[in-house]
Amino acid sequence: MTVPEKKILLIVMDGVGDRACPELDGRTPLQAVDTPNMDWFVSNGNSGIMDVISPGVRPGSDTAHLSLLGYDAKAVYTGRGPFEAAGIGLIGKRGDVAFRCNFATVDGDLNTLDRRAGRIKAPDTTDLVKSLSGIVIKGVEVTVREGTEHRAALLLRGPGLDSRVTDADPHNNGKVLESRPLVPEAALTAEVVNEFVRMSYDKLKDHPVNKRRREAGLPEANILLPRGAGSFPNIDPFPEINRMSAACVAGVGMIKGICGVCGLDVIDLPPACTGGFGTDVVLKMQTALRTLKDHDFVLMNFKSPDVCGHDMASAKKMSAVRNMDAAMKYLRENMPRDLVVVLTADHSTASSTGDHTADPVPLTIYTDGMIMDDATEYSEYGCAKGRLGRIRGHDLLPICMDLANRAEKFGA
Amino acid sequence: MTVPEKKILLIVMDGVGDRACPELDGRTPLQAVDTPNMDWFVSNGNSGIMDVISPGVRPGSDTAHLSLLGYDAKAVYTGRGPFEAAGIGLIGKRGDVAFRCNFATVDGDLNTLDRRAGRIKAPDTTDLVKSLSGIVIKGVEVTVREGTEHRAALLLRGPGLDSRVTDADPHNNGKVLESRPLVPEAALTAEVVNEFVRMSYDKLKDHPVNKRRREAGLPEANILLPRGAGSFPNIDPFPEINRMSAACVAGVGMIKGICGVCGLDVIDLPPACTGGFGTDVVLKMQTALRTLKDHDFVLMNFKSPDVCGHDMASAKKMSAVRNMDAAMKYLRENMPRDLVVVLTADHSTASSTGDHTADPVPLTIYTDGMIMDDATEYSEYGCAKGRLGRIRGHDLLPICMDLANRAEKFGA
Numbered sequence: 001m002t003v004p005e006k007k008i009l010l011i012v013m014d015g016v017g018d019r020a021c022p023e024l025d026g027r028t029p030l031q032a033v034d035t036p037n038m039d040w041f042v043s044n045g046n047s048g049i050m051d052v053i054s055p056g057v058r059p060g061s062d063t064a065h066l067s068l069l070g071y072d073a074k075a076v077y078t079g080r081g082p083f084e085a086a087g088i089g090l091i092g093k094r095g096d097v098a099f100r101c102n103f104a105t106v107d108g109d110l111n112t113l114d115r116r117a118g119r120i121k122a123p124d125t126t127d128l129v130k131s132l133s134g135i136v137i138k139g140v141e142v143t144v145r146e147g148t149e150h151r152a153a154l155l156l157r158g159p160g161l162d163s164r165v166t167d168a169d170p171h172n173n174g175k176v177l178e179s180r181p182l183v184p185e186a187a188l189t190a191e192v193v194n195e196f197v198r199m200s201y202d203k204l205k206d207h208p209v210n211k212r213r214r215e216a217g218l219p220e221a222n223i224l225l226p227r228g229a230g231s232f233p234n235i236d237p238f239p240e241i242n243r244m245s246a247a248c249v250a251g252v253g254m255i256k257g258i259c260g261v262c263g264l265d266v267i268d269l270p271p272a273c274t275g276g277f278g279t280d281v282v283l284k285m286q287t288a289l290r291t292l293k294d295h296d297f298v299l300m301n302f303k304s305p306d307v308c309g310h311d312m313a314s315a316k317k318m319s320a321v322r323n324m325d326a327a328m329k330y331l332r333e334n335m336p337r338d339l340v341v342v343l344t345a346d347h348s349t350a351s352s353t354g355d356h357t358a359d360p361v362p363l364t365i366y367t368d369g370m371i372m373d374d375a376t377e378y379s380e381y382g383c384a385k386g387r388l389g390r391i392r393g394h395d396l397l398p399i400c401m402d403l404a405n406r407a408e409k410f411g412a
Numbered sequence: 413m414t415v416p417e418k419k420i421l422l423i424v425m426d427g428v429g430d431r432a433c434p435e436l437d438g439r440t441p442l443q444a445v446d447t448p449n450m451d452w453f454v455s456n457g458n459s460g461i462m463d464v465i466s467p468g469v470r471p472g473s474d475t476a477h478l479s480l481l482g483y484d485a486k487a488v489y490t491g492r493g494p495f496e497a498a499g500i501g502l503i504g505k506r507g508d509v510a511f512r513c514n515f516a517t518v519d520g521d522l523n524t525l526d527r528r529a530g531r532i533k534a535p536d537t538t539d540l541v542k543s544l545s546g547i548v549i550k551g552v553e554v555t556v557r558e559g560t561e562h563r564a565a566l567l568l569r570g571p572g573l574d575s576r577v578t579d580a581d582p583h584n585n586g587k588v589l590e591s592r593p594l595v596p597e598a599a600l601t602a603e604v605v606n607e608f609v610r611m612s613y614d615k616l617k618d619h620p621v622n623k624r625r626r627e628a629g630l631p632e633a634n635i636l637l638p639r640g641a642g643s644f645p646n647i648d649p650f651p652e653i654n655r656m657s658a659a660c661v662a663g664v665g666m667i668k669g670i671c672g673v674c675g676l677d678v679i680d681l682p683p684a685c686t687g688g689f690g691t692d693v694v695l696k697m698q699t700a701l702r703t704l705k706d707h708d709f710v711l712m713n714f715k716s717p718d719v720c721g722h723d724m725a726s727a728k729k730m731s732a733v734r735n736m737d738a739a740m741k742y743l744r745e746n747m748p749r750d751l752v753v754v755l756t757a758d759h760s761t762a763s764s765t766g767d768h769t770a771d772p773v774p775l776t777i778y779t780d781g782m783i784m785d786d787a788t789e790y791s792e793y794g795c796a797k798g799r800l801g802r803i804r805g806h807d808l809l810p811i812c813m814d815l816a817n818r819a820e821k822f823g824a
Contacts, residue, residue, distance in 0.1 A: 019783065022781070028783060054807065055807035056811040059822060060821055061824070063822050077822075355415070358810065381799050
């Protein structure tokens with residue numbers, strides 16, 4: 001008898017894990033909110049905690065998602081630039097070097113006045129990017145693509161590139177930095193970056209958009225500051241490795257970029273699903289369930305808890321949790337049979353530190369026919385009482401594949 | 413906002429883990445003793461169990477401490493000799509080969525009569541060691557340094573040495589063994605060891621100290637028996653790897669040696685802190701807290717529970733536990749804020765077997781702002797009820813670094 005294969009829905013509640021918050025009487029946002037629908041999955045599934053990379057290692061969202069997709073992040077991660085670029089549709093090939101960029105405001109001496117140019121957004125950025133098209137520096141093709149708000153990506157393509165260069169972005173309101181090669185082979189790349197930064201200033205400083213912003217008293221976006229150089233990695237496609245079709249339902253560019261580079265179909269979301277705090281979470285869940293009709297595996301990402309953690313706003317994070325619980329209610333009531341559902345996070349984002357921490361994330365796996373355990377509450381400690389123990393991020397996918405009756409036998 | 417970094421106090425209760433003792437109605441010494449102060453850390457921190465090397469691997473104190481310091485013990489451990497030598501101030505360099513030695517009593521046919529020469533100690537050993545100074549064999553410089561009681565260390569320095577040789581020490585009252593090379597490259601080293609053993613007998617057998625001991629009816633210390641050959645390892649310094657200043661507060665030579673080789677400052681202890689059963693544990697804790705004033709990380713080691721385990725003395729081990737609980741009381745009442753405290757062991761030492769076992773050790777981590785868990789009792793099983801699950805020894809330091817807000821992010 002052939003056992004039917006199940007499909008897999010991996011729900012990543014970005015940064016939902018937290019530490020004890022004094023303002024919540026020592027509870028975490030997950031502990032402080034009543035989440036009957038998440039808890040339903042806990043009560044009917046199996047739970048545990050997970051070190052997404054390994055114990056004590058603070059994951060980035062990029063490395064964490066690679067790990068959740070079953071990759072060895074330490075082996076395949078080449079820096080954030082390529083994923084950021086891919087997330088806004090700038091998917092490069094091996095040998096290309098990509099950077100994240102900010103539109104920023106500088107004075108005539110290239111001192112940074114505002115690293116985000118007043119959080120400038122489209123359509124201003126669309127016009128500005130157009131003026132940077134078709135640039136070639138020392139034989140290297142330069143492509144700029146706008147991202148959300150002040151963000152953009154820069155892709156360099158040509159012979160002799162190497163991503164081991166320092167950032168031009170000073171990361172605070174200091175003087176724009178010269179990119180330096182960290183190894184001799186990266187000298188050309190650093191030269192191209194520095195020339196590009198100067199060129200962006202020349203082309204943007206008197207651009208009509210900036211004249212208009214100057215008159216309106218808004219910070220000008222008169223330079224582009226690259227950072228986070230990375231080579232496009234050579235990643236084996238997820239659908240080939242795992243022999244299943246796969247898609248990603250996410251609003252955030254970088255997550256879409258990672259999934260795109262890994263060969264997942266990146267699903268277009270309705271405008272109401274921004275990836276941020278105001279996302280229509282039920283609509284997003286509907287999109288995920290629809291996507292599962294013609295895909296075996298869907299990764300979906302809710303970004304808002306991470307944003308609240310970075311903002312050190314535990315009360316707002318509680319709202320984000322309440323919101324996601326509404327999405328879980330929809331899932332409970334509308335999910336197909338023969339589905340493996342995973343509720344987890346890519347990392348913890350502590351409201352008390354405003355950044356990612358290495359605290360293990362809560363994990364619940366639900367499907368038909370699981371052995372019951374004692375865990376009943378979706379939270380950092382509630383899940384620790386479950387049957388799964390403490391696992392590592394890159395072991396999650398194999399566990400799900402097995403529960404979905406898709407795992408190969410090792411041996412006979 | 414920059415989150416303030418915390419300091420770390422890693423308390424190693426050497427060999428405190430145990431197995432069920434029939435004479436304690438199936439309890440362990442930790443379970444049989446009321447430890448309100450250790451338990452306070454459990455109730456207010458997070459607990460779990462730890463395989464210091466990996467499950468089922470019985471750690472030595474040396475490999476265990478390397479693992480607790482975050483090293484991959486399997487990669488850096490080169491034998492106990494170098495650490496033992498370093499512990500008594502004989503810190504070698506790469507290429508040197510070190511051995512542990514015992515002063516022993518042999519008859520004229522080199523049959524061992526007492527492997528510890530009646531636990532001879534200073535000043536007798538001091539005089540004996542002097543007669544072994546300035547030895548050169550086949551171009552190899554030979555240095556002997558006395559340790560505690562009958563123990564000494566032997567350091568060989570010269571070209572062409574290799575530590576892969578067998579022990580001259582028969583490890584029981586048999587004939588002194590010929591050291592044999594385990595690989596052809598170690599032939600010279602084995603020859604030097606054998607020549608040194610013969611030479612030690614020649615120089616010691618009629619030494620005035622031994623004449624006096626013979627007359628007093630005491631076992632003579634008429635030979636030195638090397639064992640545990642090891643090359644001096646090439647270990648990256650702990651303070652550099654972890655970007656924090658670090659010190660060790662321990663009474664036992666080998667622990668001091670390991671910490672010294674790893675680049676920790678080895679703190680001198682008052683004479684009342686011997687490392688053994690009679691140590692003034694509160695004075696030792698005071699020393700540790702004082703050391704934390706100008707160090708970011710302190711490893712402290714309480715040796716007595718291990719000694720009791722080796723002696724198969726569970727009742728005495730209970731006293732050692734009671735004693736250490738008094739030190740924890742002092743810690744509770746006097747510790748600074750912004751400290752991460754770890755209560756754990758380097759291995760279990762079973763009172764029923766008299767040796768180290770691979771049973772996972774209890775682990776509690778305390779700092780401000782931890783998510784509460786249900787564990788309330790510091791013991792082998794009491795800690796297993798906590799939130800940390802089951803971790804490995806070399807993951808402990810990264811976890812502490814993260815809780816101390818000192819971990820680097822992997823990715824973005």
